[in-house]
Structures are given as structure tokens and as C-alpha cells.
Amino acid sequence: MRYLPTSDPIRQRMLADVGLTSIDELFSHIPEYCRLQRPLNIPKGQAEADIIRFFRAAAAENAPGFTSFVGAGAYHHFRPTHLDTLISRGEWFTAYTPYQPEISQGTLQSIFEFQTMICQLTGQEVANAGMYDGSTALHEACMMAARVTGRSGMVVARSIHPQYREVLRTLTRYRDFPTAEIGFGADGRIDVDALRAAVNASTAAVAVQSPNFFGNLEDWEQAAEIAHSAGALLIAVITDPVSLGLLPPPEAADIVAMELQGFGIPVGFGGPYAGIIASREKFVRSLPGRLVGEARDSQGRRGFVLTLSTREQHIRREKATSNICTNQALCALMASIFMATYGKQGLRELAEHNLAKAAYAASAFAASGAEVLFPSPRFHEFVVRPKRPLAASKSALRKAKLIAGLPLQGYYPELGESVLVCVTETISREDIDRLVAAL
């Protein structure tokens, strides 16, 4: 097997060195009934060419070359070519967690830079080195709010991504975290009166997403005021970090739970992605996940090191702030390179392009006679009720190699046959026009 850096003669010599004649002797202490006495029922090892052929065939069945208008928590943004070139360096992608700082300064410095850029973008004071994704980041943020306030009630907007809310429900189901969901109004935004009524002295956190699942912008300041008036924390949920190039950052929030995928992480059929938690310095000891800090060696040279490790599972065990160990370091690195590449001006321009494309698409739909719901300000997603039933458009869309967007009826039955359309900078005016015509 080509990955194994040895040969049978070498194996024999090594066995002899260990005082054995057969490899079976190294497994003989395993009780008989535990030993597999037959080969695994898996085909024998294949050549690289055959493996590639298999995957090419699978890829061909996965709508290659289609133009997709689906967003809903995973966003197609152009990935600069050098992202993959850089992260494919073996020193990045085959390295381990930087527990030994003297031999991992590359990883540690890049995480320190990443933490800084996230703070700058979100208007928060401290950011961790990543969580699994936005959905689990929301759960972690809620748990952090519970620790900080000593309360257990959660108030969660229904306009937060449905799968994020499902995750929160699943991960809290065996602990006592009473959770209230607040609906949205005719403008697609959170029902402020209902929110005010639901927040009380047992509320640990209010969670609001902006842009919300329908693409509309929520008012961070107002949500913060409501939360703080009851002594609760505001958790700001963000599903596309590209939005922060243009939208006001959630400075009024106490905790930001953000999905990082839009920053150069491939959409890749759902993962791996990366999430972050950003918050105030005063809450840092309640923050889950890894943190990198600046330090000096005995000669005064600056270096970086994992710090405040006592919050984490490998030390605090059952009292840890989270059970997270492996996070999403390589994805966070992609995001760092993306952020560095676009930079201060580029992120703004990128967000402006997204805003413009979606605005054009929304008005094109409206002009064509379809109904565009929720007319309040939005970023790059909006909800459309097409002129004809979705089933009727299906073959036209397939032929045109277009994926129209996400049908919402399953998630929000009250919206009837409606579609969540996302338009990013990767989509041409031509394709928008073709979609409007086909739907």
C-alpha cells in the first residue's frame, strides 16, 4: 500500500527487533471473540485513477455547472485562487493543534490575527478561535449567557435560521433552559411587542439574527435595549459574515454568534464550516473554545500561545465552558486569508455588490408580477411568491440549469408557496433575468 513507508523485509526485521516472529503476536492478547477472523467486506485497495473516476461520476450527479440562488446559511462567494494554494501547504494543513507554541508560531500568530479581525468586524472586544459552525455557535452563546447571568430562560427569534433553532432545541433538551420563540411581523422582522412581553427577570439571553433568515435587517440597538432592561444579554446571530462589510456591526450585542463560511470556506454540501463567538472582555472567562494570547519569551521576543486554557475540557473536564476540542482551524485560516485579501475596502465593495445584485433581482421579480414579501431593508436574500406554482417551473429551471432558491413552505407553512432567493456577487445580471423568466 503506497501510503505505508515500509516493506515486508523491513517489517520482518522490526518484528525480530521486538523479539517476535509474526505480527499476530502483537494482537494475541486480544480475547479470541474480539478478533475479526475474516477480511473486511470492503473492496481491495484501488489506484488513484480509479478513485478519481468514482468521484468524478458522483460529482456529475451533483448538478455541476448549475447556477444556484440558494443561500439560507451557506453562501456562494468567489474564493480567491490563492486561498487553496496557501492552505494546502503541508505546514498548515497537516499540522496539529498548537499545544507546543515554539513549533507552532505560524498557527498561533494567524489565530491571533483572526481573533483581531473578527473583533474589528463585529465591534466586540474579544473573539475565540472558532466553533464548529454558526448553529452550534448559537448554542454555545446561549450557554455562555446562562453562565454569565446565572439565569436559564432563552428568548429566540423565529426569524433565526430554522436549523439553528432545531440545534438549540436538541442540545438543550435534557437540561432546563425554557425557550420562547418570538414571531415576525408583516415586514419580516421580529415582533418587537411580543419580544418585550417575553423578556423578564429569568431571561438569560435574547437571540436575534440579522440579516434574518428572510434577508431582512433587524435593529440591534432596539433588541439590546429590550434585553438589557431586563438584565438579559443580547446574542447577535450572523449567518453571512460578508454582510459585515456594509451593515452596522452588532456593537450593542453582548455575544456575537457568527457563521464564517461566507469568508472563503467552500459551500461543499454543508461542511466543514466554522463559527465564532465574540464578546466583551469582561466575559472572557466564560468564553468557550480556544483563545490565543500574546506572550514574551525570556529574551523579550514576542510570541503567541494558547491561553486561558483552564476554561476548556482538557483541564476543567465536566465543569468546562464547553466540550469542544477539535475546532475548525483550517477553515478559520481560509477566512483569515479571505479577509486579508479583500481587506478594509474590499469587504465593503464585496458587500455592496451583493446588496446591488439582490436589489436588482427583487425589483426584476416585482416588475414581472411576482410578489416580493417583506419590503423592509435587506441584504442579499429575499422571499418571493412566484407567479406560478413551483412544480410548473421545475422543468424550465432544470433545462436552464438554475436552482431557484429554497422553498420555504416546509419551514414556515404560513408563508405558503414562497422561495428564499439569495443573489451574491457571483451571479450575473443575465442569470438573474433568466431566473425571473423561468420562475
Place this chain on the structure above:
Amino acid sequence: MSYPANFRFTPEHEWVATDGAQAKVGITDYAQKQLGDIVFVELPAVGTELVAGQAFGTVESVKAVSEIFAPVSGTVSAINSTLVQSPELLNSDPHGAAWMVEVKVTGKANDKLMDAAAYEKFVAEEEANH
């Protein structure tokens, strides 16, 4: 460092110095040596009820966290904010300036409390077992 005669000690290496109905609580020199350089001390708020034998705070070094267990039952009447600002005090003066909380004693003390001589012997045995 010798152990003050008026202190009493728990098997978890806390000390308590009682003065009538008030008591001061901290951790011992042996404990701080085991922990190494202290980076953070977490203390309860004034007014918190302590129960003898139950954890009421934590002490952190870079690589370890240890809980602090109450030697007596009572109400926290003061906390040492100097210690919270400068956790390294615990390494230099664990029996004096690095006291942790003052307690208004209400209930029974931990019945496993040792006097200075007994604690020294206890520590010597622990060291031998390492």
C-alpha cells in the same frame, strides 16, 4: 514556611483562622506550591452562604484548576479584592496577605480539621506518596 499555630487545616489544604464568630479562610503554602504560578482566583460574592465541605471558589494556574472547599459553614462577609487583582500574592504570602474570604461563622466546622502539627504530618505523608 511553617504553619501558624492558630490556624486549622482541611485535608483539601484550606486553612481557617477563627476569631470569635468571624473566620478568615485561605489555602496553604503546600497547596500553592502544588498549583504553581497562580493566574486567577475566583471568589464568591459577599453574602454567599458557605457550607462546610462544599466548593465555594476556584484557583487557577496555567495548566490546572482547583476548587476551594469551605472549612466552616457561614456567610461571606468580605472578600480579598487585592488577591483578585494580584493572584500572584497566593504564591508569595498564602497565609497572610492572600487570605480569600472572611466568614461570619454560623454552622458547624468541618470535623476533619487538623491543627498545625497534624497538618504538617499530613503534608509530609502526602509528599512521601508522590
Place this chain on the structure above:
Amino acid sequence: MTSPTPRASRHIVQNEDLLFEVSSPGKRGYQLPALDVPAVTLAGARREIPDFPEVSELEVIRHFTRLSTWNYGVDTGIYPLGSCTMKYNARVNEAVTRLEGLGDGHPLQPEELSQGALRIMQLLSEYLLEITGMDAITLQPAAGAQGELTGILLVRAALTARGDARKKVLIPDSAHGTNPATAAIAGYTVENLKSNPDGTVDMASLDRQMTRDVAALMLTNPNTLGIFEEDIHRIADLVHERGGMLYMDGANMNALVGRSRPGDFGVDVMHLNLHKTFSTPHGGGGPGSGPVAVKKSLEPYLPIPVLRVKRGKPVLDYRRPKSIGRVRAFYGNFGMFTRALAYIMANGSDGLKQTTEDAVLNANYIRRKLQDVFALPYPTPSMHEVVFSDSIQAAQGVHTGDIAKRLIDYGFHPYTVSFPLVVRGAMMIEPTESANQAEMDEFIAALRAIAEESKNTPELVTGAPHTTKISRLDEVAAARNPILRWRPNKSDAAQS
């Protein structure tokens, strides 16, 4: 100082400041295509991002290239971290993951247009079930710890359904920290199970502690000392007899694949670490992937959606009334599925078994060549990893952390320091199958030399490393006054 062995050499490695220190207003590294729709302004747009970097594309390339040269990867050399399984990350895995249709597939696109991705998930699921000997599987958990949480939630759901949720989980004191942290999140209290002197489960303790209040025993097999639980059948029987379930942490599967299957020795639920046993890259700390495999009795509770095959086609089944729900958005770390599947296909049944055998042989080779200079806490046979202790060297004031740092001067990445906690001064070494004999001999020679240094010139070891860009950092100061982000200088004074 001169290099101690041929493996370590000195040469110029570039220094590199922080991005913000390289940044300069007006530099740019991007160009967007011209906007083909009317521009739109947003009322209330943000102010510019304060102090965010502005650098050119070339500066991005140099920055991240230079930083990478300060790291060490599996590509660089033997990476003996215990229980991490730092094995070769094959490049074909990267290529297939990036194929158009897979790399850019959207998880919420219609199922009929996702048949390729679903077929990949289906095939991987089948292979993992064959490898583990279990009945059903979910690929959804994002990493090992999430897999553990999912597994314990499944246990809790099943026990709750039969009216007997129970309150505790038993965890051996040799276990990885994620185990107790996980149990707590699932709403269970943790009870520590004391190990035998050799690190295996003490049957007498288990008999005492396995009560009708215990939902599950979380075991790692082989355990974190690299030792196989020879009593595993008695352990499983006892747990089952008392109405509990046996959870296995699959982190050490690199010792078992093709040779032994957890499903055959009584495990009810387990997780796998694709980033360990199945070669998906460690990436500096992730991403990982932690599929959870279960016996039939737990199948109804699996997270949604469950991948099933209907009339020969893979479908996502959401009609699962007993499911625990979702543990994360979408289907899991799909990019890790493609890589793990490619790994399994490249190895095949023959290669997988050979891999396991080489991994175990390598660990025993290192054990044999070092056991006369380092203390072996337990005489029990090692599998894919060996744990020494620093007790001999500690007499000279040299500890496992020092020896690990001195290894860096010899050109190697350290082994795992001070874990598992049951061994004082632990030195945990897992060479994996990806270490060739020549390099292992150099590694062994380095450790033998360090053992000598510990006797004769211990300062060389306690002050190590001496040849790196920076030496030991003041981690105490970093924890007392954490500086967790860069800030611009307000004056010429040093950054606070």
C-alpha cells in the same frame, strides 16, 4: 549551538510581523468584476472597519507562506502525538473534495440534484459500519466531542423512552477531558471510575459503581494508555445486566481497524474520529468529523435527516418521530466524508488491516528501544501507542515537558505531554503507520540522547528549546493579563 543529530539543521527562516503591521492604506489584494446591475446605497451603512488590514495579494502570499514555515506538519516528519493519530493526509483526497459539483454543492439544493453527494455519504456509511461492526450510523456530528455528545443524547433518549432516564455516566479517570465535559452537557452527572494500576477498568469498582442510576459507561478501547481492555466482554455484560449502555470513544480505532470490531465486543454506541483514523487533515486544530455508529436499539433516535436507500436511490428521511433532532445545521462535515471515503478506497480491506498492523508494530518497536531508558508505568502490552513516564529523569529535575521541548531541538515534534492524567509525568507516543523505520530510529536516538543529557547536563533539557524562533513563553503572564487581540499603538509606548 551545533545541531545534535542529522535530522535537525539550521537555516534562514523569514520573520513576519502581524498583518496589521504590514498593512498600509490604499494597498489592495482583490479585484471584483464590474458591477452589471445598478449600484445601491444602504441607509445607515457601517463606518469603515477600524484598523482592518489593507495588503496586496503578494503580501498575503508572503505573509501566510512565512508563517507556515514556523510550523511542523505530518508532511515535515514523524509526529508522535499520542491519541491524535497524525497519519499521512493523501493529496488525492484533496482533489476529489474540490471537484465541481462536490466542492461547491449546496446542502439545500434539491435532493434529485444531490444524488452524487448522497451516494458518497451512503458508501462511506456502509464502509464505516463494516469496519465498526455496528448497525446504523449518523455522519452529522462535527467532531469527536460532538460525536460523544450525540452518542450520550441517544442513550438518554432511549432510556427515557423506556421510562428510565437515570442520572449518571461512569467515566474512567484515564479518559480524555471531552468525555466528562460531554456528559455534563447531556444533563448527566459524572462519576469517576478508578482504573487498575495498569490503566484498565477495575472490575470490582465497576461492579460497585454500575448501579441502576448509571445510564452509560464511557470507555476508550484501547484506552488512553494504548492498552486493550481484555475484560471488555465482562464489562459489557455487567453494564447491560444493570440496564445501562456501553459507549465507546473511538479515538484509538487505529489499533483496531480490520483486526477487531467494537460492535462484536458489546459496544452499543460509539463515535469515530475521521481526522484521526481516517486521515482527514488536522489543519492546525480542525476541522474534524465525528460520525456516531449505533446498534439497532438506538437507531430510531438518530439525528435527522437519516440517510436511507429507497428503491436503490439514497434519500434523506426526515420522518423520524423518535429522533433526538439535529446536532448541527446541514448534514455534517461533507468535505471530510469525501476525504475519508477516498482514504478507505485507496487502502481497501487489505490496506486498512496492514495500516493497523504497522501502527501497532511501530509503537511496540519504539517501546522496545526506549524501555531501558524511560520508565514504563505498566507492563501490559501496548497497541498503537506507548506511554512512558518521566520518573527516572524527574529525579534530576527533568520533566516530561522539558524532554518534549528538547525533542524540538533534535528536529522532531513533541509527543503528548502529561496525558493521560493517571500517569504522573506521562510521555505519550503514537508514531502511527506513517513513520518509517529510519525516522523512528532517529527519533529513538534523539530520546536516548536526551535521557543522557537529563543525567549529565539537565539544564540543556530544562532550558529547551534552544534553536527555535522563540523559546519558552511566559504563559503565566499571558494568563494573568491576557492580550487576545492586536491594538494600534496610541503612542510610542510598548503595547499594553
